[in-house]
Amino acid sequence: MIFQASQAILFYTFSILLVFYFILVCVIGIYLLIRGYQRNLNNIMIMGLAFLAMTLGFLAQFFIETHGFLIREILVLIGFIFFIIFTNSTFYKQHERNLGTYVLILGIAFAGIQLIFQILVDYILPDDRIIHYTKIALDLPFNLLVFNWMAFASFSAFKRIKNESIAPWIKTRYKFIALSSLIMSFHSIPEFFQPFEITIGDFTNLQSLIVFGIIALISLTFVILFGLAWIMPQWFKNHLNKNYEPIEEVSYSEKELMELIRNQISKRGLYGNN
Amino acid sequence: MNISPAAARGLIKLSIKDEMNPFTKMETLEFKDFQKIIRNALKTRLSELNVQNIQDIINSLDQILINNQSLFTITKI
Numbered sequence: 001m002i003f004q005a006s007q008a009i010l011f012y013t014f015s016i017l018l019v020f021y022f023i024l025v026c027v028i029g030i031y032l033l034i035r036g037y038q039r040n041l042n043n044i045m046i047m048g049l050a051f052l053a054m055t056l057g058f059l060a061q062f063f064i065e066t067h068g069f070l071i072r073e074i075l076v077l078i079g080f081i082f083f084i085i086f087t088n089s090t091f092y093k094q095h096e097r098n099l100g101t102y103v104l105i106l107g108i109a110f111a112g113i114q115l116i117f118q119i120l121v122d123y124i125l126p127d128d129r130i131i132h133y134t135k136i137a138l139d140l141p142f143n144l145l146v147f148n149w150m151a152f153a154s155f156s157a158f159k160r161i162k163n164e165s166i167a168p169w170i171k172t173r174y175k176f177i178a179l180s181s182l183i184m185s186f187h188s189i190p191e192f193f194q195p196f197e198i199t200i201g202d203f204t205n206l207q208s209l210i211v212f213g214i215i216a217l218i219s220l221t222f223v224i225l226f227g228l229a230w231i232m233p234q235w236f237k238n239h240l241n242k243n244y245e246p247i248e249e250v251s252y253s254e255k256e257l258m259e260l261i262r263n264q265i266s267k268r269g270l271y272g273n274n
Numbered sequence: 275m276n277i278s279p280a281a282a283r284g285l286i287k288l289s290i291k292d293e294m295n296p297f298t299k300m301e302t303l304e305f306k307d308f309q310k311i312i313r314n315a316l317k318t319r320l321s322e323l324n325v326q327n328i329q330d331i332i333n334s335l336d337q338i339l340i341n342n343q344s345l346f347t348i349t350k351i
Contacts, residue, residue: 039350091344157344173348230351257284264277
């Protein structure tokens with residue numbers, strides 16, 4: 001009885017964490033949508049929509065009885081594709097190797113496959129263990145693709161600027177995006193350990209409860225770090241910048257500046273030798 | 275070009291002034307604005323300075339801009 005009570009406590013704790021996660025996802029989505037609109041940044045609005053799609057998806061799962069799981073899957077898949085589009089439009093416009101395009105095509109392919117498997121699991125072969133675990137197995141590379149792509153893009157950008165004279169809060173934003181995305185890329189791994197035909201979080205099943213808890217913790221860590229990256233309070237920016245001295249620009253007139261440049265070029269004997 | 279960083283920044287600011295509306299605020303400039311500035315006004319300024327291999331410099335700056343394009347998003351929120 002004590003064991004069941006402690007399982008029930010764990011269930012409610014993890015459920016509260018998950019509710020907190022949904023609230024944060026919704027807040028971040030709305031914030032990014034508004035800020036993107038205010039700053040005329042379509043890519044930020046797309047990311048806001050990604051978060052809102054995920055929120056709506058999970059609400060659909062809980063509140064729509066018929067087809068709730070399918071609606072959730074469609075909305076979450078749309079959200080994930082929007083994440084890829086955000087990464088591409090923020091980090092990879094006009095990139096010579098067009099990697100972003102290939103990632104997007106692969107992502108859409110994965111999304112299509114996930115949708116087919118969701119239909120199979122929900123309507124056609126609900127008791128088929130192989131279909132069930134194949135869907136989970138295919139979910140993993142999709143998650144790895146979406147979130148590691150963002151992590152890689154952000155970390156690569158950070159490496160390029162880490163030694164430049166740029167405000168530390170900007171560098172921290174890159175790091176938080178990279179770290180949170182990397183963490184989130186693994187959030188589907190616990191599903192492999194979810195017992196078949198048992199609902200995730202079923203508190204009468206300890207294994208399911210542990211899976212639920214791990215997914216809740218990973219998701220919450222992602223959303224807190226990612227949220228902090230984008231909704232960085234001013235006191236935190238000031239704290240990060242406390243030892244930062246921005247470059248002080250000397251003011252030249254146009255004529256002085258052009259003379260200065262001509263003198264520097266001729267001193268270094270660099271006409272025709274760039 | 276091996277000019278000092280201050281001179282290089284000054285040159286880019288002059289190019290911004292050449293290419294854009296004089297009332298344009300620096301913080302409103304976007305990725306495609308900077309591409310235009312590099313490919314047009316800066317190229318003209320370099321030409322006035324009789325710098326050779328201008329196209330190599332322009333291509334190099336263009337590539338740096340493409341590689342660091344995320345800063346236009348990251349710094350604006």
